[in-house]
Amino acid sequence: MRVQLQNDPSAARFAKQLLDIGNGKIPMDASTKRFSFPPDFCNHKETKKDLIHCAFPNITQNYKVHQWISERAILAAKNVDVNEINITIQNQLPGETITYNSIDNIMNQDDAVNYPTEFLNSIDLPGMLPHSLKLKIEVPVILLRNINPPRLCN
Structure with missing residues (x-):
């Protein structure tokens, strides 16, 4: 759908390769x-630092530019x-980094x-936030789904 809407030949080739x-x-x-x-599937990088620099060049100057940040992503297989x-x-x-911990009370x-709380807090499940979430003010966050629409929450 995105390939058709944007009419981008390189995106079309990449989508076909993924399907193949x-x-x-x-x-x-x-x-x-x-x-x-x-050979033309993706750009290989030797280190994670090189990968980050390639995907997000000049991140300190551009992280507040919504259009710029929305055009970039790094995909990884493991949490x-x-x-x-x-x-x-x-x-x-x-x-400054601010830490937000999940609520760990039991009814x-x-x-x-x-279900000891230490064990529950150590679990890192796909699609769930970690027990200890560290964020900075004005750092972009992607909302993956609405649990209780029409309010934005995760």
Whole structure:
């Protein structure tokens, strides 16, 4: 849909390559159980620092420009990598970090034996915020879904 709306040939090629990978049209090496990305699929970087610099050049000057920031993203397969990249980028930005902790009270005290709060706070589930969320004022945050529409919440 985005490819058609923006009429971007490079986005169309990338979308087709993603579909080919998902549909199993890219041959897999039988010995390694891996496939090789097409040469024009993406830009490979050696380090996370290089990746961040490539995706977000001059982040300290541009992070408040909504159009600029909305055109950039880094995708990662694991939450631990996403969190590390987010923290690295956020540490480059000015301002004081504020920590927001989730509420860790239980309604029934008998459940405290079965579900210790330390254990619950250590769980990092996909789609859920971490127990300890660190943010800075004016740092962009993406709202992924509305749990209680029409209010914005997550």
